[in-house]
Amino acid sequence: MNLPEIHRRRTRAVRVGNVTIGGGAPVSVQSMTNTRTADADATIAQVRRMAEAGAELVRVAVPTADDTAALRKIVPASPVPIVADVHFHFDRALEAIAAGAAKIRLNPGNISDRRQVREVIRAAADTGAAIRVGVNEGSVVDRADAARRQADLRKPLDELMADKLAEYLEVFGECGFDNLVLSAKSHDATTCVAVNRRLTERWDYPLHLGVTHAGTRETGAIRSAAALGALLSEGIGDTIRISYAGDPVHEVAAALELLYSLRLRARRGIELIACPTCGRLQTDIAPIVEQVRAALADVTAPITVAVMGCVVNGPGEADSADVAVCAGKGKAILYRRGQKLRTIPTEEILPAVVDEVRKLAAEWADQKR
C-alpha cells in the first residue's frame, strides 16, 4: 500500500559520541536514569537496561561532585553515549565534560553567568562534547527583578521561552560554538508544540523534544504523545524523550512505539493490530490479544499481526498484516500475508498465530544472514 510519508525538517548534524542528532539522521530515543548517579554500579545497570530496551542516549543527573566523579566509571562502562544534566553549578558541567560526557545539558534559567558559560563552552569545544541548551517553562520567568518579571509575564509563554533561548545563545554565537541541540519544554502539550514551531523559525539546530513534568505513566505517555506526535508529524524533532514517573525503561518503550507509529523508525518486533471489541464480537477476543502479545514479546523481527473479532474489518486488516486471525463464533480464519490458510477452532488461535509468526521470524533471520 502506498502510505503518506513525513518530510523531516533539515537541521545541522550534531555528533554525540557515536550518535548523530539531526542532519537527516533517524530520530533518536533517549531517556534519563533515576538512580543516584554517584552510585555508579546501580547507574550502569540501569543504563544497560535502558540501552537494551532501545535507548540510544542516556542522561544522568549530576547535582554533586560525587555524581560527576562517578561518570569516570559510568562513561566507559556505558554501551551508549552519556549526557550529563547540569543545573545551578557550572563546575559540574566542567567536571562532567572532563569525565567524558558526550553531551551536557545546560538550563539558561539557572546557569546564566556569561563568564561561567564561556568556560563551559571552551571545555566542550576542547573535548568535542555537544551542549543542549534546554529552557523549561518553570525557569524562564525572571524571579530576581520585579519589573523584568512583569515584562516576562506579559509575553505569550512560547514567545518568552524562545526569547530566553535567543538571549542565552548569544554567548555561544560569540564563542563560535555551534555543536548545539536546543529544547524547550513545558508540562502543557500545546505550549510544547507552539514553542518548538517557533524554534524552527529561528534556528536550524537539531531539536530535542519532550514534555516536562508529564506526570504518571497513564497521563505522561499520552501528554507526551500529543505534543511530540504533533511535532514529529510536521517533521520537527531530532531526538525525543518521553518522560513520566517510574521505570525509565518504560519511557524508552513508549518513545520507540511513538516513532514506530509515525513510521519514523523501522519497527523492531511485533506490531499488533487488535480488535478494540464491540457488540459484534462473538468470541472473547481481548484475553487472546493479550496472550498473543505476551507470547511474542521476544520476537525482534518486524512482523505485523492482526487479531480481529469479526468479519467487518478482519479480512481488510488481514490483507496488510503478515499474520492475521479473524474470529467468529467458536472458530476463526487464519491468514498469512492476505492468503487464507485454514479455519481453526477458537482455542487454537493462540498456538496457530504464534506458530505462523515464528516461521516468518525464522525466514526473516535467514534472509538477514
Ligand code: SF4
Ligand atoms: S473487529 Fe469486529 S468485533 Fe472487533 S471492534 Fe471491529 S467490528 Fe467490532
